Amino acid sequence: xxxxxxxxxxxxxxxxxxxxxxxxxxxxxxxxxxxxxxxxxxxxxxxxxxxxxxxxxxxxxxxxxxxxxxxxxxxxxxxxxxxxxxxxxxxxxxxxxxxxxxxxxxxxxxxxxxxxxxxxxxxxxxxxxx
Numbered sequence: 001x002x003x004x005x006x007x008x009x010x011x012x013x014x015x016x017x018x019x020x021x022x023x024x025x026x027x028x029x030x031x032x033x034x035x036x037x038x039x040x041x042x043x044x045x046x047x048x049x050x051x052x053x054x055x056x057x058x059x060x061x062x063x064x065x066x067x068x069x070x071x072x073x074x075x076x077x078x079x080x081x082x083x084x085x086x087x088x089x090x091x092x093x094x095x096x097x098x099x100x101x102x103x104x105x106x107x108x109x110x111x112x113x114x115x116x117x118x119x120x121x122x123x124x125x126x127x128x129x130x
Contacts, residue, residue: 005085008078011040038071045070 019033045067058066090096 005081008081009085012078012082015040041071041074042067044074048074 015033015037018036019030021032022029048070049063049066056066
């Protein structure tokens with residue numbers, strides 16, 4: 001099974017490393033990783049738009065609106081991936097929350113959300129790495 005979360009964790013590990021000098025240079029340094037984070041989100045949203053430009057053609061104005069819509073969606077999906085991965089680690093891998101297994105959730109199903117979130121004309125989710 002492919003570990004798709006690894007790419008997300010690597011990106012955020014680099015951003016944390018970029019933010020480490022804030023301990024030495026003060027909190028104003030945190031502007032640098034914030035700018036890098038917004039740049040990463042912008043690049044990923046731009047790539048998603050570029051990969052779907054033939055399926056969803058639009059002019060520059062509409063693509064700009066799509067871009068500013070995609071950025072918070074990607075950030076939210078990253079947060080959900082973090083929460084889901086930590087939940088998996090604590091519940092399934094480390095068995096730290098054994099009481100939750102007794103309430104009938106042991107046979108739960110997992111819903112996979114396409115990272116892209118866009119559909120092709122036939123209604124199938126398009127998958128690719130951002």
